[in-house]
Amino acid sequence: MKVPVLDLKAEYTELRDEILPALDRVCRNAAFVLGEEVEAFEKEFADFCGTKHCVALNSGTAGLHLGLLALGVQADHEVITTPNTFLATVEAISYCGAVPVFVDIDPATANLDPKLIERAITPRTRAILPVHLYGRPADMDPIREIAARHNLRVLEDAAQAHGARYRGRRVGGLTHAGMFSFYPTKNLAAYGEGGALTTNDDQVAKFARAARSHGQTARYEHEFVGYNYRMQGFQAAVLRIKLRRLCAWTARRQEIARLYRRLLAGARLELPVDDPRDECAYHQFVIYVSNRNAVAAQLTAREIETVVHYPRPVHLQPAYSSLGLPPGTFPLAERACERALSLPLHPGLTNEQIEYVARCVREVLGEK
Numbered sequence: 419m420k421v422p423v424l425d426l427k428a429e430y431t432e433l434r435d436e437i438l439p440a441l442d443r444v445c446r447n448a449a450f451v452l453g454e455e456v457e458a459f460e461k462e463f464a465d466f467c468g469t470k471h472c473v474a475l476n477s478g479t480a481g482l483h484l485g486l487l488a489l490g491v492q493a494d495h496e497v498i499t500t501p502n503t504f505l506a507t508v509e510a511i512s513y514c515g516a517v518p519v520f521v522d523i524d525p526a527t528a529n530l531d532p533k534l535i536e537r538a539i540t541p542r543t544r545a546i547l548p549v550h551l552y553g554r555p556a557d558m559d560p561i562r563e564i565a566a567r568h569n570l571r572v573l574e575d576a577a578q579a580h581g582a583r584y585r586g587r588r589v590g591g592l593t594h595a596g597m598f599s600f601y602p603t604k605n606l607a608a609y610g611e612g613g614a615l616t617t618n619d620d621q622v623a624k625f626a627r628a629a630r631s632h633g634q635t636a637r638y639e640h641e642f643v644g645y646n647y648r649m650q651g652f653q654a655a656v657l658r659i660k661l662r663r664l665c666a667w668t669a670r671r672q673e674i675a676r677l678y679r680r681l682l683a684g685a686r687l688e689l690p691v692d693d694p695r696d697e698c699a700y701h702q703f704v705i706y707v708s709n710r711n712a713v714a715a716q717l718t719a720r721e722i723e724t725v726v727h728y729p730r731p732v733h734l735q736p737a738y739s740s741l742g743l744p745p746g747t748f749p750l751a752e753r754a755c756e757r758a759l760s761l762p763l764h765p766g767l768t769n770e771q772i773e774y775v776a777r778c779v780r781e782v783l784g785e786k
């Protein structure tokens with residue numbers, strides 16, 4: 419039995435009858451960049467997140483960049499974040515000329531550990547950038563309290579967490595601003611690049627709207643030097659169709675995660691912990707195993723595809739060697755990166771496929 423981590427071709431087959439007329443509508447309206455599909459998507463996604471504003475962009479990375487700029491991050495500021503993330507989280511800090519300051523993770527959730535934040539704050543700290551990794555909300559209450567105490571801004575990296583809930587509220591609207599990615603592998607995915615900045619703050623939204631389009635506040639009125647970070651009409655048209663299915667897809671992801679947890683109970687592995695007060699969007703189902711690469715190879719031999727998110731924490735990437743942070747600096751993030759293995763998880767998988775994966779994982783690992 420083949421079990422892929424993703425099956426975008428099958429998903430397209432299911433959606434084709436809706437997608438093609440929507441793309442045709444974009445062509446007939448010749449609204450290729452921004453335009454009415456983008457505006458409609460912005461409204462629908464803001465409603466979904468429970469935020470006042472959504473500014474649609476051409477990538478999640480652009481959302482992080484504009485989000486940090488809108489929150490006042492400038493050259494020589496420091497931004498506190500996690501080393502256990504995709505590089506883009508940290509790149510956006512660098513784009514602002516600011517310095518990333520890492521704190522280690524809570525191994526139970528793989529997210530930034532709020533208990534470690536305060537000791538990393540200096541007079542140059544301007545913002546905290548928590549990541550809701552794998553769709554699991556970071557612990558936002560203590561993060562917000564620390565931010566309020568030290569007059570810091572908070573930007574949520576919700577690239578992997580569309581629809582996840584923290585204490586009943588959807589992520590993206592929990593702090594000053596939130597960012598989403600619609601990269602094709604994400605839970606809500608475009609047919610190309612896409613991203614968004616969500617916020618309840620009028621000033622943040624106003625800045626991001628101008629900044630995504632060369633600093634324009636009206637046609638050919640450039641108030642400042644901005645960027646070309648605009649969303650394409652085609653992407654918004656696709657995202658609107660998929661957004662209508664997102665709740666059902668997320669519910670299926672959560673059901674698959676429950677099934678995995680039940681079937682893997684007692685196997686020689688560790689699993690991230692779900693706080694019962696929250697709702698993980700299950701972008702990934704990650705297991706932690708001691709001999710990860712061998713386990714992955716044995717699953718590949720059984721036609722089960724796996725991915726490693728992520729094999730190396732950001733502070734050990736060559737791109738950030740100039741920070742001079744040697745192995746051992748963030749032991750818990752490093753341990754997670756050595757052991758993490760993402761099993762197949764997408765709404766198109768059958769229970770039989772999940773049972774097959776769990777059976778093979780148990781077989782490869784042996785019982786505790």
Ligand SMILES: Cc1ncc(COP(=O)(O)O)c(C=O)c1O
Pocket residue numbers: 477478479480503504506507549575577578598599600601612613
């Ligand atoms: C945690 C995280 N942050 C940021 C990004 C960047 O998003 P994008 O690829 O849309 O620029 C991604 C996804 O790729 C991500 O997973």
